[in-house]
Amino acid sequence: MEDFLAPANGIRLHSVAQGAADAPLMLFVHGFPEFWYCWHAQLDEFGKDYRAVAFDLRGHNLSDKPQGVEAYRIKPLLEDLRQLIEYLRAGQDDKTCVLVAHDWGGAIAWTFAALYPQYVNKLVIINAPHTVPFARALAHDPTQQAASAYMNFFRLDKAERVLRENGFDRLLKMFNATASGQCALKDEDVPRYREAWSQPGALACALNLYRASPLYPPTPDDPGAAALRLDPAALTVRVATLVIWGEADTALGTVLLEGLDELVPDLRIERMAGASHWVIHEQPQQVNAAIRAFLAPG
Template sequence: MIETFQQALPHGITLSCRATGEAGRPVLLFLHGFPEAAFVWDALLEHFACPEHGGYRCVAPNLRGFERSSAPTEVSAYRAKPLLQDLAALISAITADSPSPGQLAALIAHDWGGALAWGLASSQPGLMRQLVIVNAPHPATFQRELAHSPAQQTASAYMNFLARPDAAALLAENDFARLWPFFTHMAADSGPTAWLDEATRERYRSVWRQGLSGPCAYYAASPLRPPTADDPGAAAVQLPRERVSVKVPTLVIWGLGDTALPEALLDGLDTYVNDLRIERVPGATHWIVHEQPGQVASLLGGFLTPPAQDPHRPA
């Protein structure tokens, strides 16, 4: 059964979280993206909490600005440094009674959650034993493609819209008419968006009604967006290799029908991640967690170090 709780962090931010699994077990942390919320991970939380699938303690927070988590009004509050501060503090709190205090068994993340996970893995690798990324580009390959690839610039043009000061208000109009296409227009290889039934739509509505300014602020705060005549965007960004290299064992799961994040973003990824496994999934899009939850669970299960083999676990 999924439980919900509010996790207060020492620096004044509170994250609303969903969790399941026995306390005191190794912890898996799941991070969502835009325009989603923690509930999208429910099936995987329950799967990996089961003893036959590892018996983990599984936690999924709503990121800063989403759902009932703290939502500062300043765009600067959504830059990488404060967002990573949230995650480091959350990890400290939720692993305090685990076999490895201060360290996750794995960090699993999609979309914007994945962007944060890449940053955390490169800057604070000791916070996790393994990393799993689901359709979220590494910052260096994303910067390269945004700066130099017309195809990626076109695919990511929506980012400049979401960075506008009026984006949240526009997205909320007419039953969120501008938001549904983020899901329905990405069925390139998988056919109709069958998973987006009315019950699921209502779950999204209930989240979006609580505010979209925070979610949109992620785009306004980030320089990684397509260049325009008035803004160099990613073309002005420099990412020193030592700042973005990842030494944590990493699995990347990539739905090949992702029209916003083409497969070219995987090119050269192995030069930044020294222990890398990539699983390309045909017939899945950016929303692979919804479309193929069984496949995602299988790929995760085949990668995660079983808790019984965890060298940090007490005998």
């Protein structure tokens, strides 16, 4: 694997690549509380015939860490992605990629594919809701509001201190939200995650994703997502899209898939029974097989 810092949008994004530099680009975008390494099984598989690249989002692990909540709003996140693709495809006629994303990475990728379809050949989303149905559910669905209550905690000033306690115990317990109750991380990978969370400023920056986002459940003092007025036409994704969904996700219900075909005309949904939000850890080979089938010609 190649390890490098990619210049993008005035910062450096730590990236790890596998595969020939002139092969078609497949770009992987992680979620919270993860970093590039969550995609290692996909890099091994797709590096065989793609330029497979996973990177740390701004503020995470070894990427640069701009200060302030404003630096983590959607516009700079989208521009990071656009400029990263341009950098990775420098000297190539083909500026497109297969974009694969999970959780927070999926939130970024949905919007990126809608606004910059010229950069996305195909889109793969894993347990990450499209912005429009998610905003609607956060505003009006009590079940989703309860499942997403953690978002309001992550927005609090004390969140970083609490999450750091006992060796990041609460962050690790997030990975226990599986059908079996077993941690989705392998024992040997836990030190990697602790090291990533321990990078100076990394946890505060990661939490800024939640503080900067208008998507969170309403409270008596704050309308949250209920204040949003989204234009579904502007957020319609017109590239071929595969959605992989672990059906045992306790934070994101399958109700978020309802009506998705109205926002994504070329849509395939692959439901994975018995898999949770952490399906890329629990069923990496099944995830790879689903992506392979989606990318196959014809």
